[in-house]
Amino acid sequence: MVRKYGGTSLATPDLVRGVAARVAALAGAGNRVVVVVSAMGDATDRLVALAGQFAERPDPRELDQLLATGEQVSAAVLALALIRRGVDAVSLTGDQAGIEVTGEAGAGTIVRVAPDRILDALGEGRVVVVAGFQGRDGRGELRTLGRGGSDTTAVALAVALGASECEICTDVPGVRTADPRIVPDTRAVPSVSYEAMAELARGGARVLHPRSVELAGRHGMTVRVRHSSRTGPSTRVRAAEPALERGAEVVGIAHDRDVRLLRIEAPGPSADRGARLLAGLAAHGLRPDTLSWPDSGELRFTLRGSAPFTGPARALVEELGARWTVDDDLGALSVVGTGLLDRPDLLAEVLRTAGELGATTPAMAISAVRLTAVLPLDRLEGAVRALHRSFHLDRPVEARP
Template sequence: MALVVQKYGGSSLATPELIRKVAERVVRKKEEGHDLVVVVSAMGKTTDDLIRLAEEVAEEPPPREMDMLLSSGEQISMALLAMAIQDMGYPAISLTGPQAGIMTDTSHRKARILEVDTSRVRKELSEGKIVIVAGFQGLSTEGEITTLGRGGSDRTAVALAYALGAEGCEIYTDVEGVFTADPRIVPEAKKIPVISGDEMLELASSGAKVMEARSVEFATKYGVEVHVRSTFSDEPGTVIKREDPAMEKVLVRGIALDTKEAKVTIRRVPDRPGVAAAIFSPLADANINVDMIVQNVSQDGFTDLSFTVSTSDLKTALAICEGTKARVGAEEVTADEDVAKVSVVGVGMRSHAGVAAKMFKALADEGINIEMITTSEIRISCVVRKEQGERAVRALHRAFELDKEPT
């Protein structure tokens, strides 16, 4: 029998009724002759509720205790789904991340998976059981419970699919797949049937919410084919797979908007060797991902340096930069949360010129000012004012004619 790994998000498990519907879908797959490992997120908004509880009892909850608290959400889901499947007459067992062999580094709240010991999962599968695994969590090399950060359940599913040699990895969510833009912003957005792993990684890193970037990176690196589809529909979704030459025929695959970035500016930084390293090394040590970086032209031996970070990391980043400011002799550290990042993504950029010019003209025609620009081989991103973000997405979607059926 072929092994399939499925993952169900919080919106798919938000109520007891929905959990029973997921159980029915899992059982149908089992009846088709598949072995099944099912990874689950916490029910609905459970994780957000737990974070609020922690903030009500402590101003700055310790990261270790936060992991102990947050890991409980997925354990509720896994147990309830296992109960629902057993109630339908099928053998099932729930396992926590550590019980399923998910081993991580020691970074609380943002742990990385180091390896997966599949022995327990294989044992349960060999006994004919459907294995339900709590996503988002693991056991560190120091024996501590860790969580993987937002989107961590996707990462659990992809890691298990690779480690178990699964035939496929199915990510079930409340949308029907990956679209050319967020349909809530662009009603004419089209579902993309097939997308390369590199394109999906760039879209996820740029704000697309269907899959989390590190999960896509892992799937792409290890060749795990992922099918993103809706829990509430039997329609095919979007397949994320290795790139093939035909994909370059499409100039731009999609538009992404990220409204959860903030811009940090350090003013009058001494323009000399080693200063940039002095600024960014402490941020890296704190596991803060820096996205876009812009340095102004030097004047009188000083320059301004701006970069973007996730809003969730802003408080820590500012504290670190305040400490660095005195050491390097900078004048001031400021933050701007009223920004958004809009990106166009497509492997066709490798072989077609003029994408940047078309993007900048479309934004200019809308009266949208560009504050920062960054590029990769298949992506161009611009920072704009937050209130102009959605208008920018709509303008770019029209400019690149993404309302036509994708191929």
């Protein structure tokens, strides 16, 4: 069994001991168990803040060296808790677990897993606890995988070890139809396709990291999302069941509170200028989420997260003779499902809901699996709740029209 525990499940010594009890029960039932762990609680944020006390922009390599210790602490204390319960356990760093990565500091990607040491320990009857979020590159440098990287570590190990599925244990019982912190009547989704789950994750759902879902999909690895300490509903992420024809269906609604709208006004429309702008901005780490280039010559796209529009990126815009503005205090909601292009009424419902809330929608994007609308931040949660009702996500699947 490969099972991953997130940071909220390991935030305190008592929680670690509770995880150890559950892992011990699995091992006692005859399972060969590999556990992947994230850093305890908000340890990663505290390590980032610590680095900030020594450098305004910490050296990326040294920041990786520092951040990787958070998961290593979790692995070691969980192994200690298991040993105290009489379970033979060993903790391993990503490197010791045979995880080889490539890429830049803070953005490594897994290229190979050599699980010999894990298999040897399992053969000796040990529980193996692996520090997630990290590995070594071909030059022996430690690299972290970016936020959410422990999910990817768990899926990669499950694939390499030939597990039947990979369990992700979180503080919510399965993948929900919306964020239960703002929508009280959410429901667990019994099963969701890799594609829909990846879109929910990109839209702001925090249950799984998009890269881990994409990795699972490439290798056909079923991922089960369950509560870390309670029994109850769980969600299986797997390939969509084959059908002659699939109708339109809304699976869930994700939201993101950290969105900005970047407007770049160029002197007259020009496809070439737009291409140069996009290529140059991408080179500076800016990735558009929704994008429009109307005849007026104004390039509009939304940015997710903390991607900076400073320094070289602004200089590039000014070099091309363009003006720019950034609109803050925005959020985005994403309606995720299947066959959405066949349901124009869904787009109309989003616009109607925004209008009833007195909200403008400065940017929208739609595909077969995701409809994203950018809204003022103070209207975002109300729109999510209203659309959750409008699309009947508060009802069991069999009771939805």
